[in-house]
Amino acid sequence: MFALIDGNNFYASCERIFQPELRGRPLVVLSNNDGCAIARSEEAKALGITMGHPIHKVEPRVRRQLAIRSANFGLYGDISSRIGAILRQAVPRVEVYSIDESFLDLAGIAQRKALATELHERVQRWTGIPNCVGIAPTKTLAKLANHVAKDAARKPGSYPADLARVCDLAELSPRQLDAVLRATEVGDVWGIGRRWAARLQSRGIATAADLRDAPSEDLLSEFGVVMARTQRELQGHSCLELAEVEPDRKQILVSRSFGEWIGDPQQMSEALATFAMRATEKLRAQGLTAGVVGIFAETDPFRLGMPQHNPSRTAQLTSATSDSRLVLGAVRRLGTSLMRAGYRYKKAGVFLADLARPDQLQDDLFAPARAGNDVLMETLDAINRRFGRNVAGLGASGWQRSACWHSRQESLSGRFTTRMADLPRARC
DNA sequence: TCTGGGGTCCTAGGACCC
């Protein structure tokens, strides 16, 4: 038996913890570079702000009513880890699935609804994050149950009241479960995206119940094993296990849109160097090495009148490494002649691939399996952990705060829980 | 003026191996 606990409007709710003036107001959190809405409070949803909506396309009349914040992932990540700690304290097996969702294994727990209700309240009380819990025999159904719990809480009357906030599908009679699945659009099922939803609908499969009851062989042959598995999960046969241990990353990507277009190779070089530094930091935090380094740049796809150019370069390293200096060297070599004269670029990124644990690397006849200075890198990371990110870096990277290619973040809130200077003050 | 930033898995087809 699985439970899925999920923070409501997570980023918006995080912003409200330490900024009570945002409570009850239509609030929107923007993506990096202050581009699109990536979280909305209920009040903002009611104003018609949709997920991913470019904020500059919102009517000025509506926009004036909105409270806006730039994404503050440091804050959200910290709140998320606190919720993870609360959950792990209460149940033995937890899978942190994303920044705002965790699956719990409730197998063998007798009073599971009571436990789920207690956790629901505890997370709200201890972190300030409103949340919902869905319980069911499979992960896909637990996701669906979570959806029901949210809808039932948001629109009283749409579902029986005892499904609001904490919804246990396993408690329902077959007829009640059927009614829930018939009320769920097929596109709202976990694993069914926009494309598949359209293709399913054109075959007359419009609801979760339709998908559950569709002929399995047809689904398998027309959509493949992923769809077949989703159907099995809807039927109550668990195919997806709890993944307590996070598998190693296969790729690490650091990319950003720039606040301004960049035409100057020097600035591009600084931006790429900064992304390379961040990527190798992530690499070391995971305890991995990289065998392949890549870079890319993109012009502004929304400026159709401007000449477009989306170059990319990849290099295989002779020895795998997690040393920022070696990765940076590769990025600099790749970066020369990346840009075309006269073009202006809006976005760039660095990626690392062929990731491996150092002890899994194989020596090559002509080169050591691994290169770099671990002690130096550990020292660098330790300094930055202690004194703040980018306190120490390599001279070649443009890690100064003022660089013109930085993302726009005009409405950034404080790092209330991760930075001493930003600690909220209580007055009496 | 302004349009995010990460990831994963599956499949089909081609090249190649014995």
Add this chain to the structure above:
DNA sequence: TCTGGGGTCCTAGGACCC
């Protein structure tokens, strides 16, 4: 006249997730 059967690896593209 006749032309196997079984694999692996890689890549590109398409789908999905938050």
